Amino acid sequence: MALYMRPYQGVFWASVILTILLAAVAPALPMLIEYTLDKYILKSDSSGLTWMLIAMVTLLIGQTIIRYYHTLTTNVLGQNVIRDIRIQVFNHIINLRLKYFDNTALGKLITRTISDLETISNIFSQGLIQIIGDLLQLVVILGVMLYTDWKLTLIVLIPMPLMLWATYIFKEAMKSAFVEVRTWVSNLNTFLQEHISGMAIIQYFSREDQEMSKFDVINKKHRDANIRANWYFSIFFPVLEIILAISTGLLVWYGSKQILANSISPGVVVAFLMYINMIFRPIRELIDKFNTLQMGMVSAERIFDVLDTDEFTPNHGTYAPETIAGKIDFEKVWFAYNEEKWVLKDVNFTVNPGETLALVGATGAGKSSTINILTRFYEIQKGKISLDGVDIRDYELTALRHHIGVVLQDVFLFADSILNNITLNNPAITFDQVVEAAKRVGAYDFIMRLPGGFDFQVQERGATLSSGQAQLISFIRALVHNPSILILDEATSSIDTETELLIQQAIENIMADRTSIVIAHRLSTIQKADKIIVFDKGEIKEMGTHAELLSFDGYYKKLYDLQFNSVGI
Known part of the structure; x- marks a missing residue:
């Protein structure tokens, strides 16, 4: 945590100084009351009493001002540190x-x-610095008490070992309780996120009652974990009150005897009554803040688990050309998501600049995996993939992906305007470029019919648009970035036949200027491809043009006959 506080040393040291000041002035009020009682009230000195009252009011005002700035600085420190950590966590995650x-x-x-x-x-605003302040206050008050009357102080502290034992038991119990609470908070968030995202499926299949029952179980676990944590509080704080009562009783008993024996003044006993409360109040707050600290440490461990995750795509390459021709070479490529099971096996092919390659095959044959490793979303285990003769691992990662535009089957749109969904807030892309791309795709007219046109606000995941419209937006998004390589992964699967015919010619014109890879179940959309690869269980079974593959009377011919015979029935 010290690393994160380094940029805010001024605020940190201001908090420390204010913490020391609060601890230093803590015993001042009881000392003034002791002095006032012994020197003025018992001697009926009203003029001196007035001045002492003015001093007390001044002291309280000063303490209030110090406490205000102390609270302000600790919260400012905490919020700045948390902002920096949150930025780091998000940057790490993406x-x-x-x-x-x-x-x-x-x-x-x-x-x-x-x-x-x-x-x-809360570690910063209610935890670490506050704990230091409470400890300092305890030390100062105990020092003043020992200096005033060490015998009376020892009598007052007789119940202290019992309090230390109870505190230790409470601390251990609360640590496990907080771990359980945070675990169920995480489970609750996970359940809600998944089920809100999948609400349509739940309602389609009338699973509301069943999913509500699952939520009820998780919610009860979360409730029970919090109840257990609060139960420890409900036991511990009454124990502290009992110990405080014992200490106060010992003070009254021994102090009264000393007053009667003229060994101490009444003002000392009154001051000690205040000291006892001032000792136990920081102890109570210390326990509460210690629990805040423990909760923060549990959360910190979970956050640093994420930050310690080093599952990054290696980015050691430095090659970052402004333009590329778009030649793709796969040489003896083997790939597996899990090393136990190969998804691609000894894949070899070449796509020359400006050519269109089509990938076909059954679901799970390895088509999308081919795209994932080309863009380095996943790393291959064996072989080599080259772009313009250069290993893709030698490319700077951002530069590599800049040259590849992808249109996926599952379109994701942000809750933002259509314009920002297309440009992704890239200031280098002008509005005129967006309009031109929209016209080339055939989406301009439907966008202009929407309220606000390109400023139309899309709801999360494009809920306010049809599947076909969302798919067209993704086409514009890919094209407006002007990639040298265009990848269409089942990109027309969500578009109706009329819309598909509308944009098919535009797609062909766009692909003519760049290397393209098309994954499609509809074989009618890839018949003009320069090369078609048929995958089966991760292996290339056939490769050639549409006419060549039909003449082989093999995998492709069977897929073609099955699809077009089904259409003709």
Whole structure:
């Protein structure tokens, strides 16, 4: 944490100084009351009493001002540190390779980035510095008490070992309780995220009651974990009150005897009554803040687990050409998402600049995996992939992906305007370029019919648009970035026949200027491809043009006959 506080040393040291000041002035009021009682009230000196009252009011005002700035500086420090950590966590997450997200629930990452970080912020605003301040106050007050009357101080502290034992038991119990609470918070967030995202499926299949039952179970677990944590509080604080009562009783008993024996003044006993409360109040707050600190440490461990994750796509390459021709070479490529099972086996092919390559095959044959490794979303285990004769691992990662435009089957649109969904807030892309791309795709007219045109606000995942319209937006998004290589992964699967015919010619014109890779189940969309590869269980079974593959009377011919005979029935 010290590393994150380094940019805010001024605010940090201001907090420390104010903490020391609060601790230093803490015993001042009891000392004034002791002095006032012994020197003025018992001697009926009203003029001196007035001045002492003025001094007390001045002291309280000063303490209030110090406490105000202390609270302000600690919160400013905490919020700045948390902002920096949240930026670091998000920057870390968006650079992780996709394999990490395949194995990590989205709700857990949201919990780490939001809830856990808010818990850590309490370490600064209510935890670490406050604990130091309370400890300093304890030391100062105990020092004053020992200096005033060491015998009376020892009598007052007789119940202290019992309090230390109870505190230790409470601390251990709360640590496990907080771990359980944070675990169920994460589970709750994960469940909500998944089920809100999949609400259509739940309602399509009338699973509301069943999913509500699952939510009820998780919610009860979360409730029970919080109840257990609060139960420890409900036991511990009454124990502290009992110990305080014992200490106060010992003070009254021994102090009264000393007053009657003229060994101490009444003012000392009154001051000690205030000292006892001032000792136990920081102790109570220390326990509460220590629990805040423990919760923060639990959350910190979970956050640093994410930050310690090093599943990055290696970016050691430095080659970053402004333009590329677009020649692609796969040489004896082997790839597996899990090393136990190969998805691609000894794949070899070449796509020359300006050519169109089509990939066909059954679901799971390896078509999309070919695209994922070309863009380095996943790393191959064996072989080599080259772009213009240069190994793609020698490219600077951002430069590599800049030259490749992808249109996926599952279109993702942000809750933003159509314009920002197309440009992705890239200031280098002008509005005129967006309009031109929209016209070339055939989407300009439908966009202009929407309220606000390109400023139309798209709801999350494009809920306010049809599947075909969302797909057209993704076409514009890919084309406006002017990639040298265009990848269409089942890109026309969500478009109706009329819309497909509308944009087919535009797609052909666009692909004529760049290397293109098309993945399609509709064989009618790829008949003009320069080269077609047929995948089966991760292996290339056939390769050639549409006419050549039909003449082979093999895998492609069977797929073609099956599809077109089905259409003709």
